Amino acid sequence: MAEVEMERRLAEIGRDLDFPVTPTLTGRVGAELRGMSPTVEAGTGEDPARRDPDSSVRSRSSVRGRSIGEPRAVPRLRLLLLVVLAALLLAAGAIAAVPSARHAVLEFLGLRGETIERVPSLPENVRAKPGWHLGSPTTLAAARHGLIFDPLVPRGLEDPNGVFLDSSVLGGALNLTYPPQPGLPRSRLTGVGLLIDQLSGQAAPGFYGKMVPRGARFERFRFRGQFAAWVEGLHVFTYKPSTDHTFHLDHARLAANALIVQRGDVMIRLEARFDKPTALAIARSLHP
Amino acid sequence: MEAERIAEESLLARAREGDVRAYEELVERHQAVAFRVAWLVTRSTPDAEEAAQDGFVKAYRSLGRFREGAPFRPWLLAIVGNEARNRRVAAGRRERLALRVGEEMTAAAARPAEAEVLAAGEREELLAAVGRLPERDRLVIGARFFLELNEAETAAALGVRRGTVKSRLSRALGRLRKEVEADG
Numbered sequence: 001m002a003e004v005e006m007e008r009r010l011a012e013i014g015r016d017l018d019f020p021v022t023p024t025l026t027g028r029v030g031a032e033l034r035g036m037s038p039t040v041e042a043g044t045g046e047d048p049a050r051r052d053p054d055s056s057v058r059s060r061s062s063v064r065g066r067s068i069g070e071p072r073a074v075p076r077l078r079l080l081l082l083v084v085l086a087a088l089l090l091a092a093g094a095i096a097a098v099p100s101a102r103h104a105v106l107e108f109l110g111l112r113g114e115t116i117e118r119v120p121s122l123p124e125n126v127r128a129k130p131g132w133h134l135g136s137p138t139t140l141a142a143a144r145h146g147l148i149f150d151p152l153v154p155r156g157l158e159d160p161n162g163v164f165l166d167s168s169v170l171g172g173a174l175n176l177t178y179p180p181q182p183g184l185p186r187s188r189l190t191g192v193g194l195l196i197d198q199l200s201g202q203a204a205p206g207f208y209g210k211m212v213p214r215g216a217r218f219e220r221f222r223f224r225g226q227f228a229a230w231v232e233g234l235h236v237f238t239y240k241p242s243t244d245h246t247f248h249l250d251h252a253r254l255a256a257n258a259l260i261v262q263r264g265d266v267m268i269r270l271e272a273r274f275d276k277p278t279a280l281a282i283a284r285s286l287h288p
Numbered sequence: 289m290e291a292e293r294i295a296e297e298s299l300l301a302r303a304r305e306g307d308v309r310a311y312e313e314l315v316e317r318h319q320a321v322a323f324r325v326a327w328l329v330t331r332s333t334p335d336a337e338e339a340a341q342d343g344f345v346k347a348y349r350s351l352g353r354f355r356e357g358a359p360f361r362p363w364l365l366a367i368v369g370n371e372a373r374n375r376r377v378a379a380g381r382r383e384r385l386a387l388r389v390g391e392e393m394t395a396a397a398a399r400p401a402e403a404e405v406l407a408a409g410e411r412e413e414l415l416a417a418v419g420r421l422p423e424r425d426r427l428v429i430g431a432r433f434f435l436e437l438n439e440a441e442t443a444a445a446l447g448v449r450r451g452t453v454k455s456r457l458s459r460a461l462g463r464l465r466k467e468v469e470a471d472g
Contacts, residue, residue, distance in 0.1 A: 003461060006414070006468070010433035013411050017434055020333045022320040029344045030312045217334050233333040 135166030329372035343368030425460035
């Protein structure tokens with residue numbers, strides 16, 4: 001391959017690469033700066049990045065109102081939460097190795113429709129597959145007859161440009177696709193602005209799976225009294241085909257940021273190029 | 289372009305006087321490239337986020353040393369790049385470049401399917417070949433082609449001289465070509 005051609009292709013790859021979503025740093029940087037002395041330091045000629053190696057810790061702490069040099073105080077509640085979270089992550093790791101325990105622990109975690117596993121890195125051969133495994137196109141009214149739960153739709157967004165029913169899932173799964181719109185740019189991984197999947201966690205426990213590599217952020221938290229999870233960064237999304245009920249990388253695709261929440265027994269998964277506050281705002285707006 | 293430069297200089301002048309709101313506008317303008325540079329170096333989203341945020345804070349605290357009239361972006365990227373390198377060294381991470389080429393639905397619809405599959409396959413192979421290169425080669429190729437940084441910005445982000453960028457890029461492209469040929 002000629003060098004010019006190679007450079008052209010590299011530039012083309014650059015334009016198509018799915019970088020992780022840029023976090024909104026404006027507010028956080030502003031908050032840190034407002035928490036510190038407003039005066040800018042006078043020049044010394046030193047490299048600013050090398051001069052103060054631990055100022056990141058100090059400046060971050062200043063946002064919380066702790067004075068410089070004061071030892072970091074971990075609130076007891078936070079410490080307790082960290083212990084509980086560590087226990088949950090250990091439990092999640094353990095169930096990956098012992099499938100028979102999976103259901104019981106998922107019951108405990110509350111995310112019955114989805115299995116989430118931590119992996120060291122992304123598997124090599126998993127790719128983006130826009131439009132993958134959505135089910136048969138239908139209308140929302142028709143889909144209701146194939147579902148054992150009442151589907152939910154978000155308020156304040158443009159209407160979905162795709163409604164799909166997956167009847168291979170016990171209890172039915174509803175997949176809604178939304179066109180790109182303000183705050184929801186088109187994702188190269190899904191091909192749409194927003195993808196919403198819904199299924200019954202009771203009827204299809206652990207049907208969906210996620211493999212979250214070390215580089216991706218993974219948080220569990222409570223949302224409206226039920227367990228929820230937020231995954232930020234590239235990860236693998238899988239499902240169990242009805243034929244053998246186990247996860248295979250053949251049935252997997254790369255996924256972007258995703259929020260998983262539960263409403264009663266319905267597990268809802270939102271995937272888009274959005275940040276957590278936007279995802280939560282959409283989840284809050286879901287209604288029958 | 290000129291209007292943009294003047295607007296940026298005005299924001300910098302206000303930020304230098306302690307106007308945080310003006311600095312937030314600069315953060316807004318440069319957060320995407322700062323985060324991506326940090327991500328290229330750390331290959332970790334949380335680390336990149338921290339490095340970019342700390343880089344912006346350090347840059348603000350050092351505005352008194354910023355040379356008036358100089359472009360802000362390379363100076364900022366030097367700080368962010370250094371923050372990112374510190375984190376990478378601390379974490380001892382050596383994970384592979386985990387980027388994948390996204391599939392373009394619209395492009396696929398507009399082009400013959402076979403041509404699209406072939407083009408996507410070639411791009412995947414080229415990206416995989418980049419992933420097999422030594423880290424310094426991957427970084428310089430990533431900065432120049434994937435982040436579309438110019439030479440000065442690449443030098444700043446990677447903490448090397450401009451001349452080094454030129455020679456390093458040339459060697460990296462040579463090794464990449466051999467890698468692709470060996471693969472084919």
